Amino acid sequence: DQKLEKVCSEKFERFHDTYVGVSATRFDFLILRDPFNLLASRIKSNMSRITDSSAAEIIQLWKSYAKEFLGETKILTQNKVCINFNRWHSSQMYRKGIADSLGLQFTDAGRERVKGYGGGSSFDGRNHDGEASQLKVLERWKLFEHTDSFWQLFRDEELLSYVERIFDQKTVPLHHVRGNGTK
DSSP: OOOHHHHTOHHHHHHHHHHHOOOSSOOEEEEEOOHHHHHHHHHHTTSOOTTSHHHHHHHHHHHHHHHHHTTSOOOOOSSEEEEEHHHHHHOHHHHHHHHHHTTOOOOOTTTTOOOOGGGSBTTTBTTTTTOGGGSOTTOGGGGGTTOHHHHHTTOOHHHHHHHHHHSOGGGSOTHHHHSSSOO
């Protein structure tokens, strides 16, 4: 929830080793979730609201992350690893590929755990601990399926262009924004 320029600031770099420890090799991970489910989860957890500027601010921040994800900006400089959260959630092969690219032995150990940090899932708390893959994290937008003000937030051609370039279009509800489906 921070601008990448802040995360990669000189101040942070001066205190990197204090904050996270000394590393022989550093990586910058950028994990990007589609904006529809991201915003639905934030609204559900009261971290954002449709009725004030907080949701629009998250959309702007998301677009800056998408630009970095696609290489349009080069703010992250420490062995950048971009992870498509939707694919990570859905595909063991994708998770294995990430582990392989990092030179790690693949394991899905811990995959089914729901962390307690932040209370767990904004929709389900820790109710699915031990069966996290059953969480409908790619369907959170459905809570707002009939809320036009929610869909208005996404009527931004730049945003939609990034969504189309990064995510499998069959897995995101573009039809609600593009107008070729029910609202």
